[in-house]
Amino acid sequence: GDSVTQMEGPVTLSEEAFLTINCTYTATGYPSLFWYVQYPGEGLQLLLKATKADDKGSNKGFEATYRKETTSFHLEKGSVQVSDSAVYFCALVYNFNKFYFGSGTKLNVKP
Amino acid sequence: NAGVTQTPKFQVLKTGQSMTLQCAQDMNHEYMSWYRQDPGMGLRLIHYSVGAGITDQGEVPNGYNVSRSTTEDFPLRLLSAAPSQTSVYFCASSYTQGNSYEQYFGPGTRLTVT
Numbered sequence: 001g002d003s004v005t006q007m008e009g010p011v012t013l014s015e016e017a018f019l020t021i022n023c024t025y026t027a028t029g030y031p032s033l034f035w036y037v038q039y040p041g042e043g044l045q046l047l048l049k050a051t052k053a054d055d056k057g058s059n060k061g062f063e064a065t066y067r068k069e070t071t072s073f074h075l076e077k078g079s080v081q082v083s084d085s086a087v088y089f090c091a092l093v094y095n096f097n098k099f100y101f102g103s104g105t106k107l108n109v110k111p
Numbered sequence: 112n113a114g115v116t117q118t119p120k121f122q123v124l125k126t127g128q129s130m131t132l133q134c135a136q137d138m139n140h141e142y143m144s145w146y147r148q149d150p151g152m153g154l155r156l157i158h159y160s161v162g163a164g165i166t167d168q169g170e171v172p173n174g175y176n177v178s179r180s181t182t183e184d185f186p187l188r189l190l191s192a193a194p195s196q197t198s199v200y201f202c203a204s205s206y207t208q209g210n211s212y213e214q215y216f217g218p219g220t221r222l223t224v225t
Contacts, residue, residue, distance in 0.1 A: 006153075032212050043115075043201055043216035044154075051211060089153060093212050098169070099144070099203075103153040 002027045004090050006102035013080055014110050021075040021105045023064075023090035031094035033057075033066050033073040038087045038104070047075075047088070085109045113137055115217035117202050123223045124192040132187040132220050134202030140215075142205040143185040144169070145177065147198040148219075154201065160185055192224045 007022040025033065032051045036044040048057035053068035062077045073090060090102040118133045136143065141162050146154040156169030160179040174196060176188040185204075189196060199221050205214035 004153075034212075034214075043218045044203075045216070046213070049212075093214075098156060098159060099154075099205075099214060100156075101146075101154040103151055 002031070002092060002094075002100050004092055004100050004102040006088075006090050006105050008103075008105070009087075010106040010108055012108045012110065015082055016079045017109075019075070019077040019080045019084075019107070021088055021090075021107070023073045023075065023102060025071050025073065025090075025092050025100075027071075027092055027094060029094045030068075031092040033064070034091045034093070034099075035062070035064055035073070035075050036089040036091060036101075038089065040086075044089060080107070080109045082109045082111050115202055115204050115215050117200075117217035117220050119220060120218065121221050123225065124189070125225055126192060126194060128192050130189055130192070132189075132200055132202075132222075134185045134187065134217060135183050136185075136202075136204040136215070137183065138204060138206075138215065139182060140204035140206045141182070142207070143179065144203045144205070144214075145175070145185070145187045146201045146203065147171065147196075148201060149198050157187065157200075189222075194224045196222065197224045198222060 003026045034049045035047040037047045048059040050057040050066035056065045064075045087104045087106045089104045093099045115136045144159040145157040158177040160166045202217040
């Protein structure tokens with residue numbers, strides 16, 4: 001079945017460090033891929049998305065490229081800030097708007 | 112435009128009690144879903160709806176019922192609460208445009224069952 005696997009957290013970085021959060025997926029079709037962010041006490045917010053192979057989604061300095069050959073959608077940011085501290089979820093969808101989420105990766109950024 | 116709203120924000124139930132979590136959206140989206148979020152397990156789909164009058168089960172439907180009488184509302188009913196249903200519940204609405212999907216989440220309901 002369809003599933004998403006994320007690297008386990010928490011990930012702790014110093015401000016201005018480079019961030020990578022790994023995400024791989026299993027799907028029988030050709031899904032759209034997403035990264036969502038959840039700040040403490042809030043719901044999930046869409047961070048970026050990619051709808052087909054080789055697409056790059058980007059937003060607020062975050063990027064992720066849809067790699068069909070490696071079934072991956074790793075999240076990257078060149079220089080993290082304290083305000084980026086949150087939980088990040090990778091997700092896929094391709095059928096009837098049924099989203100499948102990874103388990104989430106908590107990011108802590110220290111000043 | 113309020114987006115997706117959920118009530119209540121917090122709820123404590125005793126084992127065996129029933130209750131309904133409310134969810135409403137004002138974006139005229141066809142699709143609505145309920146998820147539960149548990150530590151270390153991400154979000155798991157409970158039930159979803161592809162339009163008024165149409166619902167289907169997700170990954171973890173047992174112990175929950177849904178109905179969709181209008182496009183706007185998608186309540187989730189706990190029939191007989193159990194401690195295993197202690198979780199944070201998120202409602203979401205979404206739409207499809209070509210190959211593009213957008214999903215919007217409510218703020219969540221934190222439920223504790225004692």
